[in-house]
Amino acid sequence: MQIGARMGHIPASRRTVTMAIAVIAVITLSIAMLCGCGTARNTHQATDSGSGGNRLASSLQAYATQLLGQDSGMDPAQKATLRKAATSGKISLSDYKAA
Structure with a gap:
């Protein structure tokens, strides 16, 4: 069954809102993951200075x-x-x- 056929009974405005929420959720999760990775890497670099972290x-x-x-x-x-x-x-x- 095609996606359009399954979503045919949902009004267009509701589909738009649902898609917008999904896009915002994906963007938010992507940003959160990137921020978390950057922080972990920077912290590691700051403490690992080639002297055992001292x-x-x-x-x-x-x-x-x-x-x-x-x-x-x-x-x-x-x-x-x-x-x-x-x-x-x-x-x-x-x-x-x-x-």
């Missing part, structure tokens, strides 16, 4: 200070960027590229 420092400032304390043969541009990060807690895009 933090390297409590903040960017603390990490920059730690790196400055190590004698790792950094060039002057890298050291200057770390000094700025240690005081401001931020790294500008231009400093990042320069380092």
Whole structure:
């Protein structure tokens, strides 16, 4: 039996409302699934930093200070960027590229 034949006894306005509700439900479920997947992935990336999920420092400032304390043969541009990060807690895009 064809779909049109089965739905022939339902008024057109009710069919339209039913289809609209079905479409909205599918869109809502799709968005919910995408949001859930994105959150799980981002959380995993944030905690899995290659160090077993442990933090390297409590903040960017603390990490920059730690790196400055190590004698790792950094060039002057890298050291200057770390000094700025240690005081401001931020790294500008231009400093990042320069380092």
